[in-house]
Amino acid sequence: MFLTQTTLRATVSVCVLLVLSIVATGFVSSAYKKERASLGQAHFEHGQAYAAGGEMGPAIEEYRQALIFSPDQTDYRLSLARALIDANRLDEAQAHLEQLLQEDPTNGVINLLLAHIAVQRHKLPEAIDYYQRAVYEYWPASEMPARRQARWELVRLLDQTGNRSQYIAELMQLYSNAPALDLKQIAEIGFLLLRTGAISEASEVFRDLAKSSPKDADARRGLGEVAFSDGNYVSARHEFQRAQRLAPNNPQISQALALTNEVIDLDPALPHIPLAERLRRSGNLLTRVIKDLQACLPEAAPASEPAKPAPAATQPKINPTPAAQTPKTEPASPLQQRLDAARQLLSPGKHGASDDVALQLQDTAQQLWKDRAMFCGQRTVSDRAVETVLPRIAHE
Amino acid sequence: MSSRFAFRSVGKLAPGAQGRFWPAPLGHIGISETQRFLLLALLIGVFSGLLVVLFHIAIDLISWTSLGALAGRFRLVRLLSPAVGAVIAVLIVRKMFPRARGSGVNQTKIAIYSSEGYVSSSTIAGKFVACSISIGSGNSLGPEDPSLQMGAGVASVLGRIFRLPRNNMRLIAPVGAAAGIAAAFNTPISGVLFVMEEVLADWSATAVGSIVLAAVSAVVTMRAFLGNEPLFRIPAFELTHVSELLVYAGIGIAGGLLSALFMWLIETLKEHMEQLPDWRYYVLPPAAGFFTGVVGLWFPEVMGAGYDALNSALHGQFIWQVLLYLTLAKVLVTLLSFTAGTPGGMFAPALFVGGMLGGTLGGIAHHFWPLAAAPAESYMLVGMGTFFAGLFRVPITSIFMVFELSASYVIVLPVMIANITAYLLSRKLHPKPFFKMLADLEGLNLPTAEEKRNFQPLRVEDAMYRVSPATAPEPGIRLYPDEPLDAALRLLSVQSRIQVVSRLKQDEVLGTLTLDDIHRAYGIAGQEVEEG
Numbered sequence: 001m002f003l004t005q006t007t008l009r010a011t012v013s014v015c016v017l018l019v020l021s022i023v024a025t026g027f028v029s030s031a032y033k034k035e036r037a038s039l040g041q042a043h044f045e046h047g048q049a050y051a052a053g054g055e056m057g058p059a060i061e062e063y064r065q066a067l068i069f070s071p072d073q074t075d076y077r078l079s080l081a082r083a084l085i086d087a088n089r090l091d092e093a094q095a096h097l098e099q100l101l102q103e104d105p106t107n108g109v110i111n112l113l114l115a116h117i118a119v120q121r122h123k124l125p126e127a128i129d130y131y132q133r134a135v136y137e138y139w140p141a142s143e144m145p146a147r148r149q150a151r152w153e154l155v156r157l158l159d160q161t162g163n164r165s166q167y168i169a170e171l172m173q174l175y176s177n178a179p180a181l182d183l184k185q186i187a188e189i190g191f192l193l194l195r196t197g198a199i200s201e202a203s204e205v206f207r208d209l210a211k212s213s214p215k216d217a218d219a220r221r222g223l224g225e226v227a228f229s230d231g232n233y234v235s236a237r238h239e240f241q242r243a244q245r246l247a248p249n250n251p252q253i254s255q256a257l258a259l260t261n262e263v264i265d266l267d268p269a270l271p272h273i274p275l276a277e278r279l280r281r282s283g284n285l286l287t288r289v290i291k292d293l294q295a296c297l298p299e300a301a302p303a304s305e306p307a308k309p310a311p312a313a314t315q316p317k318i319n320p321t322p323a324a325q326t327p328k329t330e331p332a333s334p335l336q337q338r339l340d341a342a343r344q345l346l347s348p349g350k351h352g353a354s355d356d357v358a359l360q361l362q363d364t365a366q367q368l369w370k371d372r373a374m375f376c377g378q379r380t381v382s383d384r385a386v387e388t389v390l391p392r393i394a395h396e
Numbered sequence: 397m398s399s400r401f402a403f404r405s406v407g408k409l410a411p412g413a414q415g416r417f418w419p420a421p422l423g424h425i426g427i428s429e430t431q432r433f434l435l436l437a438l439l440i441g442v443f444s445g446l447l448v449v450l451f452h453i454a455i456d457l458i459s460w461t462s463l464g465a466l467a468g469r470f471r472l473v474r475l476l477s478p479a480v481g482a483v484i485a486v487l488i489v490r491k492m493f494p495r496a497r498g499s500g501v502n503q504t505k506i507a508i509y510s511s512e513g514y515v516s517s518s519t520i521a522g523k524f525v526a527c528s529i530s531i532g533s534g535n536s537l538g539p540e541d542p543s544l545q546m547g548a549g550v551a552s553v554l555g556r557i558f559r560l561p562r563n564n565m566r567l568i569a570p571v572g573a574a575a576g577i578a579a580a581f582n583t584p585i586s587g588v589l590f591v592m593e594e595v596l597a598d599w600s601a602t603a604v605g606s607i608v609l610a611a612v613s614a615v616v617t618m619r620a621f622l623g624n625e626p627l628f629r630i631p632a633f634e635l636t637h638v639s640e641l642l643v644y645a646g647i648g649i650a651g652g653l654l655s656a657l658f659m660w661l662i663e664t665l666k667e668h669m670e671q672l673p674d675w676r677y678y679v680l681p682p683a684a685g686f687f688t689g690v691v692g693l694w695f696p697e698v699m700g701a702g703y704d705a706l707n708s709a710l711h712g713q714f715i716w717q718v719l720l721y722l723t724l725a726k727v728l729v730t731l732l733s734f735t736a737g738t739p740g741g742m743f744a745p746a747l748f749v750g751g752m753l754g755g756t757l758g759g760i761a762h763h764f765w766p767l768a769a770a771p772a773e774s775y776m777l778v779g780m781g782t783f784f785a786g787l788f789r790v791p792i793t794s795i796f797m798v799f800e801l802s803a804s805y806v807i808v809l810p811v812m813i814a815n816i817t818a819y820l821l822s823r824k825l826h827p828k829p830f831f832k833m834l835a836d837l838e839g840l841n842l843p844t845a846e847e848k849r850n851f852q853p854l855r856v857e858d859a860m861y862r863v864s865p866a867t868a869p870e871p872g873i874r875l876y877p878d879e880p881l882d883a884a885l886r887l888l889s890v891q892s893r894i895q896v897v898s899r900l901k902q903d904e905v906l907g908t909l910t911l912d913d914i915h916r917a918y919g920i921a922g923q924e925v926e927e928g
Contacts, residue, residue: 021443039464094712099629
């Protein structure tokens with residue numbers, strides 16, 4: 001007989017044994033996995049409780065235990081990494097996050113945490129990379145606010161690093177999610193754009209905001225700032241006034257309105273103003289420039305005093321440049337000479353009333369403004385109205 | 397020497413069993429003997445995988461009970477657990493399963509070379525119970541070596557059930573061994589390579605095919621029940637600067653030195669312990685366990701196999717000073733547990749010691765050379781391979797193991813540099829390989845794979861009488877110069893003088909070969925061996 005009784009019995013026995021072994025192992029391993037999972041869960045919950053109470057040391061230990069029982073639980077590892085970052089144990093946190101990233105390279109949350117680590121280590125280019133990956137990669141629906149938060153963080157970082165084009169692009173990306181943002185955040189985007197000089201983008205943001213929320217004071221203020229930046233002071237005043245009606249106690253609006261009024265009153269280049277008015281404004285401008293310059297040169301002679309040679313001690317002490325360090329034997333510095341000339345120009349009845357005189361006053365004001373920039377730098381708060389008007393007349 | 401292992405082997409095989417193994421049902425559908433053997437290898441892999449799953453669960457359950465819940469409440473439990481575990485394990489082995497003693501690798505070699513593939517089923521049970529208790533209770537030993545032996549045992553039992561012929565019975569034990577170690581490490585390639593490199597040293601197609609099949613089916617089975625979780629969760633490896641290779645070479649040197657020292661310490665301690673009376677079997681393991689418990693109060697990471705601690709270290713949990721303490725502590729407790737005779741294997745401690753040593757040196761490099769050196773974790777991976785290669789003398793397995801564990805191609809170059817350095821240095825300082833040393837200490841004369849690799853068989857060209865100038869061939873049987881003398885001997889029973897022809901010019905006779913020539917060649921070779 002080809003099939004012997006013995007071998008048939010052996011084959012059947014082994015098959016039965018195999019089935020029984022598989023069933024038994026399946027039963028045991030299933031119970032074992034459940035027990036592992038529940039132990040892991042228990043440790044994780046303890047960890048969460050410790051972390052909520054700010055006890056990061058015990059929380060980290062519990063998370064670690066949880067991971068021993070359930071090493072494939074991303075949540076556990078992520079919580080451990082967060083706790084490690086909070087405890088400033090960045091190397092460990094990074095190792096866990098990099099491993100998670102290996103398993104899921106498109107996870108936005110992991111990239112964001114790695115960005116936080118890079119920021120803490122002052123590795124800004126690396127942080128920007130991680131932030132960009134974080135905001136463009138996958139986020140679970142429940143974590144969308146965190147994604148927007150990540151983009152805000154990226155925007156602030158780009159602002160710090162001075163990467164203007166990327167900064168504007170990210171702000172506009174934020175703005176593209178406007179429906180999910182509140183009005184304050186939209187206005188913030190607009191003001192940030194304005195601050196970086198992206199006037200047209202800011203204008204778009206504030207116009208949309210004003211259209212969707214006509215009673216929003218920030219929208220009006222923003223439109224006013226846009227008009228002001230464009231040199232359209234009358235429109236700016238109009239918008240600021242509307243904003244003030246909507247928010248009468250807002251100090252920023254009041255300041256902006258006051259500045260606009262001041263600029264309008266000071267600007268000699270405004271069209272359709274009579275010659276006498278232009279002369280008055282030009283004289284005012286020069287007087288304020290001299291005043292501002294003297295404010296930053298505290299020991300200099302007041303503008304109203306008759307011109308006299310300035311002693312060496314009156315030379316600006318702050319100036320580190322050789323140009324300002326006039327030798328003691330010299331009777332008057334070039335700056336002092338220019339100041340004296342400007343004061344003479346302002347003396348009543350010295351010159352006739354003509355456009356040339358107005359232009360001369362404006363040129364002198366500009367020259368002294370340049371001197372001010374050179375001698376005073378950023379040390380004193382400059383006259384914002386003058387600061388606004390002077391570049392404008394230079395351009396004219 | 398190995399009479400105690402040979403007593404049942406041949407008698408168990410039915411006379412004329414050749415060709416009757418598991419033949420009939422499959423014989424109908426035209427399956428050859430080799431293919432049947434491969435099917436059996438598959439079956440061995442599944443059974444070994446199931447056994448390793450249960451072994452793994454048993455160790456974890458004991459560990460959770462003794463070192464987890466209880467030790468969390470009572471500190472004394474952590475102190476006493478390894479000692480209590482060691483006592484129970486030793487009593488089980490000595491009183492109930494005496495055949496489950498000794499190194500799994502050497503016992504498998506005995507099965508192959510001395511007892512025709514025979515491993516008793518009580519060995520499997522004994523290893524399972526004793527090792528799960530000793531490792532689970534915190535003794536510093538690993539589960540891979542017992543898994544290897546249990547795999548060999550499963551194979552042997554199945555071989556006997558299916559009445560394998562004697563030549564296949566010899567081959568079946570390493571097949572099971574590969575399945576057991578592959579499932580334990582969850583690394584099929586390394587499992588196969590280890591058995592090929594250390595246990596069998598045979599690269600024939602049947603051997604490779606069946607061992608690969610068994611290893612793969614064991615790993616698949618293990619993963620089906622325990623999931624795809626790798627042994628280590630490895631962070632991304634990167635070579636930050638080419639000068640780092642110097643640090644890796646340094647790790648290789650350190651790994652080689654430490655592994656040689658470790659072997660010397662084991663040899664010395666074992667020799668001294670062998671002088672003690674029989675009470676040593678019952679006293680030394682709990683004493684070593686107690687010492688492990690004492691060390692575990694400060695460094696609980698060194699207890700048990702230590703994989704959890706290694707995983708944590710791979711994620712930067714420890715600074716290099718702590719890694720150094722862990723290296724030294726693990727060396728000490730492993731040395732004591734192993735030489736005392738506590739049941740368990742050396743693979744896991746070897747990975748632990750190597751990993752921590754690599755981490756220590758990497759940490760030092762990173763501390764003094766932060767821009768050029770990667771974080772310490774990268775060096776841990778390489779370190780694991782160096783101590784393994786130096787201790788077990790399996791350089792290829794160690795390289796593939798780290799490669800398989802890290803799944804990173806970048807790591808290959810540093811691992812090759814470090815592991816080969818460690819292997820050569822350890823070999824130079826302590827010429828006797830680890831398993832050979834253990835076999836010698838137990839009074840066993842087992843062949844080592846290293847010896848087999850170095851053994852050059854005599855060839856026809858070594859024995860033939862050269863003809864000059866070359867002549868034209870006569871009719872009859874011919875041989876080529878590179879053929880083994882064994883083949884020539886078989887042909888000489890048919891023809892008393894055989895012509896040896898060139899492979900390139902078959903019409904050119906290079907020499908002739910007779911039985912006398914072969915005798916003479918073996919005589920010269922024997923003299924050379926005697927002269928050393």
